[in-house]
Amino acid sequence: MKLTAIFQKVPEGYIGFVEELPGANTQGKTLEETRENLLEAIELVMEANRILAEESLQGMDVIRESLTVSN
Template sequence: MNTKMKLTAVFSKQEDGGYIAYIEEMPGVNSQGDNFKEAKKNLYEALEMILQVRREIANKELQANKKNINKKNINFIINTLQTSV
């Protein structure tokens, strides 16, 4: 079964011309950039880093508790939503 989860990337244009961005459904995943393209790139990198760190933490906890581990790959679709100040 292939299930896709949609996450919402919110981009807010700032008065100085730059952008701030965050993933609405994932607190802590945020970034910024001098332009939309840079903010989007930086946001994807922030998401990758957060997921990697959370994966490492989860693996350590599972190994420490010696639970059976059943891992599966899942796909995400990230929609973008642009706002302005």
């Protein structure tokens, strides 16, 4: 799976976000710091989404399986 990171120079440094993953956004003083922060933001958003899904499906009869997306 490939995601698209967008970085924008601002007076304080950089802001960054992922086009395909709402909520995955960050900022940093340098481009490298912003890249690192964005990777962490992606992990946190995905973890939070998993927890929310587990909570909303609790007690339901569901099928859970791994999914790989390729281009």
